[in-house]
Amino acid sequence: MMSSEKNPTRTRILSATRTLLETQGTAAVRMSDIAKAAKISRQALYLHFPNRAELLRATVRWLDEVYDIEERLRPSRSAPDGRTRLNAWISVWGGYIPQIQGVARALQAMRDTDAEAKAAWDDRMTAVRHGCAAVVSALVADGLLTPDLAEDEATDLLHALLSVQTWEQLCKDSAWPQERYIAVMQQTAERALIRTV
Amino acid sequence: MMSSEKNPTRTRILSATRTLLETQGTAAVRMSDIAKAAKISRQALYLHFPNRAELLRATVRWLDEVYDIEERLRPSRSAPDGRTRLNAWISVWGGYIPQIQGVARALQAMRDTDAEAKAAWDDRMTAVRHGCAAVVSALVADGLLTPDLAEDEATDLLHALLSVQTWEQLCKDSAWPQERYIAVMQQTAERALIRTV
DNA sequence: TGTCAACTTGACATGGTGTCAAGCGTGAGT
DNA sequence: ACTCACGCTTGACACCATGTCAAGTTGACA
Incomplete structure (x- = not known):
């Protein structure tokens, strides 16, 4: 919650990642797909997360927060x-x-x-x-x-x-x-x- | 068994695939690794199996045969x-x-x-x-x-x-x-x- | 006006899969 | 002895996803 206010793009990325993984079938979700869904360039993803694994990791942590x-x-x-x-x-x-x-x-x-x-x-x-x-x-x-x-x-x-x-x-x-x-x-x-x- | 006599290279490939997957951790097993283990060129693999998925598929079927x-x-x-x-x-x-x-x-x-x-x-x-x-x-x-x-x-x-x-x-x-x-x-x-x- | 942060565009290295073409050795048939 | 086909080899290449790098753009704030 705190973080959602603080950093809108980051939250948009995490949320997009989650939604895509939920609806598509996992590995079909590429970095470019996530970027598109979050409405930023693929490269900008790497300004927030160093790699795919870390992005997924952060997404789980974020879900823990959101769902308390x-x-x-x-x-x-x-x-x-x-x-x-x-x-x-x-x-x-x-x-x-x-x-x-x-x-x-x-x-x-x-x-x-x-x-x-x-x-x-x-x-x-x-x-x-x-x-x-x-x-x-x-x-x-x-x-x-x-x-x-x-x-x-x-x-x-x-x-x-x-x-x-x-x-x-x-x-x-x-x-x-x-x-x-x-x-x-x-x-x-x-x-x-x-x-x- | 029948097939082992009939087609030695094919069997060698299947056996190598199985061994590698058993010992290594799955996706770390590349086509080139399997080829090396079976002592043939990577390209020769494609003369026996059209792609990786089919090779894995054949390996399971083969194990069913071997273990009856x-x-x-x-x-x-x-x-x-x-x-x-x-x-x-x-x-x-x-x-x-x-x-x-x-x-x-x-x-x-x-x-x-x-x-x-x-x-x-x-x-x-x-x-x-x-x-x-x-x-x-x-x-x-x-x-x-x-x-x-x-x-x-x-x-x-x-x-x-x-x-x-x-x-x-x-x-x-x-x-x-x-x-x-x-x-x-x-x-x-x-x-x-x-x-x- | 200057500058900093967040983001963009475009190019590129890397590494894996799968494809294509040409060549080579060996054994079977004639 | 000839050749022909088969199983394999070598080498090159297209494709595609990840991750990196460099050079711009934009807007807010001082």
Whole structure:
């Protein structure tokens, strides 16, 4: 928000990037396309961002700001018990995925070619993994974690379940409605992680 | 096998492609790299395959032949009941993923840029989805499918659970041993799909 | 009037894919 | 022994996206 006022062109670039990635299919979005959409010359892009990877990286960070992800996470963090926290976390993060999906996919597509893109992606993913770890740790505190999984394993599994890939496969390829995705994921995660009494 | 005798250079190319994709990181594998590894000129590659996408596509098909995926699927198909079949399917397909992972990833990385690569990838994936559908249908026949999921949804979910992505995330990024992956996936799938009595 | 920042135009290096043309060696058929 | 076709090689080139460089333009502010 702050930055939107301060630097209109930069914001226009970020917004254009996001929109293009959302609508087009990722790698089809060239620097020149972004420039055109932001109504500046291709070269001017490089006055704001040193390269494509950094632009994508900045776009994700900007989305975090715009959607105030920290604020949205509050209900999850203040949940009274492990099970509620798990469901809240899935609901929040799962609801956020559609917003970042386009950029996430672009970043992911570049991770093989571009070391910086890989770093940016790994950054984001460890943040999500921390969220998963916190949830699992809450389950452990309540004695709810299934004895079949170590705490680390449970975190990995939840993280994998909630990956952008999985969301894409279900909600884009298989056309699941967003609410159904959330509901099924909550159920699946509960069954996978929570001990049967 | 047949083809290996018949056309040694072609096989050398396919094998080199596979090895490179397995060891290097996908897009780092250029046509010239493959040519060098196969000990022919870059141009000679184009005498065998019209383009990179088709080469990758052929490599997957070739791996199916070499590892005789059909034969391996037999135990799954002849399983006596739905639950056994589910576990056998996860065990077979899950065990096959490491063999094709390198090529799968390369194909996936190209799906945005290259329509043919996308087609090749979708091809493979619908094949897997058929496998998942057959398993789910066996569960339905035995009355074992959870009432919380429609048959289609259960298929989608199983397919997502068994995606190459998920395997990569758990076995590569998180360094799970292959056996652990299989065991946890079997358990997770059972809990997600099979009704609780 | 001067100057600074943001942006523009145009040219260019780099590196990968895919194409084209010409040549070369070897084995099979005659 | 001749040649003909096949599989491969060498070398040049077009194309296209990224990223760089240099020289202008414009407008606001002092």
